[in-house]
Amino acid sequence: MRQKVAQLRSDARVNREQMLHAARELFSRHGLEVTTRQIARHANVGTATLYRHFPSRQELVEAAFADEHDICEAIVRQALALENPRDGIRLLIEHTLEFNARNRGFVESAIAQGKTSPRSAGRRNELLRTLTTLITQARRSGRLRADLTLDDLILVFSAGRGIEGETERDRVAAARRFSQLTLDALRASGSVPDSWV
Known part of the structure; x- marks a missing residue:
């Protein structure tokens, strides 16, 4: 009996990993418009099995992106830790846009402003507070346009979602170009052209 229960638990773990792998793969390629039915099919499980593990779509999204949230937080912390806040803004934009690609x-x-768990909402709010601190420090340096806001930065990241390309390599190259154009636009009036270098 114990062996049978252990086998059931093992099968459940395998199913869960298959579903998370499928969700990561499809979300990565196509964004959040992928349906739970498509994810279940890609994972070779039924939708009922998927909902047993993830009762809501939001729970599936948050579980699928747990590692990515950690990476994103690390990027923001690294950007804030740089001595020159301009370099922090540059690192943040370049890494985030490439990550998105x-x-x-x-x-x-x-x-997204949609429904999230309290834990995810807390992490998101902490990230936004850190970004606000970074923007404030960068503006004070005099090399960043003085009217830049957190909403502007989010607008840049939203625009980055529209980057297209047949391959990931094409999308990454486009993201890097978009990063440079964005950084040029954020430079304070009168700054020398190499101020981001």
């Missing part, structure tokens, strides 16, 4: 669903999920 590689994983279309994550940034869409991270900046």
